[in-house]
Amino acid sequence: MISCSEAVRQLWEYLDGLVGDRELESIEAHLARCRRCCGELEFARELRGTLERASEVDVPDAVLRRLTQTLEDLEP
Amino acid sequence: MISGSGCNNRASPIRLKDVTQVGVLYTEAEQAERFRLLAREQLPRLYGIARKLVGSDAEDAVQDCLLKAFRNLGQLNDESAAPAWLASILVNCCRDRGRTKGRRPEEVNFEDVEEFSLYRKIAYEDPFPYSDSLHLDFLEEFTAEDVRSVLMRLSELYRVPLVLVYMEGFLVREVAEILEAPTGTILARLHRGRKLFEKHMWSYATDHGLLKEAAR
Numbered sequence: 001m002i003s004c005s006e007a008v009r010q011l012w013e014y015l016d017g018l019v020g021d022r023e024l025e026s027i028e029a030h031l032a033r034c035r036r037c038c039g040e041l042e043f044a045r046e047l048r049g050t051l052e053r054a055s056e057v058d059v060p061d062a063v064l065r066r067l068t069q070t071l072e073d074l075e076p
Numbered sequence: 077m078i079s080g081s082g083c084n085n086r087a088s089p090i091r092l093k094d095v096t097q098v099g100v101l102y103t104e105a106e107q108a109e110r111f112r113l114l115a116r117e118q119l120p121r122l123y124g125i126a127r128k129l130v131g132s133d134a135e136d137a138v139q140d141c142l143l144k145a146f147r148n149l150g151q152l153n154d155e156s157a158a159p160a161w162l163a164s165i166l167v168n169c170c171r172d173r174g175r176t177k178g179r180r181p182e183e184v185n186f187e188d189v190e191e192f193s194l195y196r197k198i199a200y201e202d203p204f205p206y207s208d209s210l211h212l213d214f215l216e217e218f219t220a221e222d223v224r225s226v227l228m229r230l231s232e233l234y235r236v237p238l239v240l241v242y243m244e245g246f247l248v249r250e251v252a253e254i255l256e257a258p259t260g261t262i263l264a265r266l267h268r269g270r271k272l273f274e275k276h277m278w279s280y281a282t283d284h285g286l287l288k289e290a291a292r
């Protein structure tokens with residue numbers, strides 16, 4: 001069985017579906033037996049969600065106006 | 077390919093879906109107008125990406141991108157590829173801005189970073205002694221603006237792949253194309269970037285007193 005630190009190192013890749021079949025098997029075998037790493041996994045998922053939620057950015061009206069003006073001013 | 081002639085429907089308004097190629101059968105003025113339509117639609121998204129990559133330089137970076145894209149309009153063969161094409165130009169404009177400002181990648185001891193686990197750090201430091209969900213409580217202290225500030229603490233090398241993959245939903249393969257780097261390189265930067273992000277989440281929380289406020 002792989003160690004906790006080996007499992008933890010690959011958790012994000014695991015969540016992203018970026019690990020190979022063999023790694024997948026060893027991580028899941030580890031998670032089935034290790035509560036702390038399950039906690040780590042759950043947290044990695046939440047952290048990813050935190051990043052995703054911070055992605056929404058409002059464009060200030062003035063910025064949008066200036067950028068639109070830039071487009072209007074383009075001359076072939 | 078374009079079917080029929082571009083001149084048949086002169087009277088009808090320009091509709092992007094009608095024609096799949098820019099730069100063919102159009103006068104320069106028509107091309108410019110089509111570009112304006114394409115780009116205007118993308119402005120909020122472009123600004124959002126730039127905001128996360130270069131913070132307060134976002135507007136300038138989008139300006140750079142619009143001018144550069146317009147100059148290179150001939151590269152765009154398929155209008156449906158316009159959003160990805162504009163994003164790719166923008167990312168590179170953002171990187172240029174970062175470089176000319178002389179921002180250097182921070183010195184990082186990667187062995188420390190590799191070993192760092194925010195999950196364990198929170199459990200060990202126990203900033204919310206009366207909570208039974210301290211990990212979630214920790215994350216809830218961060219506003220979207222805080223999270224973006226944490227990202228700005230990372231060097232561009234790691235920030236760009238993190239933002240593109242986890243916030244903008246690009247595939248690793250697409251990021252590799254945009255940055256003209258092998259997929260393996262992008263994967264390695266994502267791996268380190270995530271660890272750095274965890275580390276900076278903690279240091280940002282302590283620097284800004286997020287944990288003290290919460291414990292009160």
Ligand SMILES: [Zn+2]
Pocket residue numbers: 003004005007030034035036037
């Ligand atoms: Zn474990």
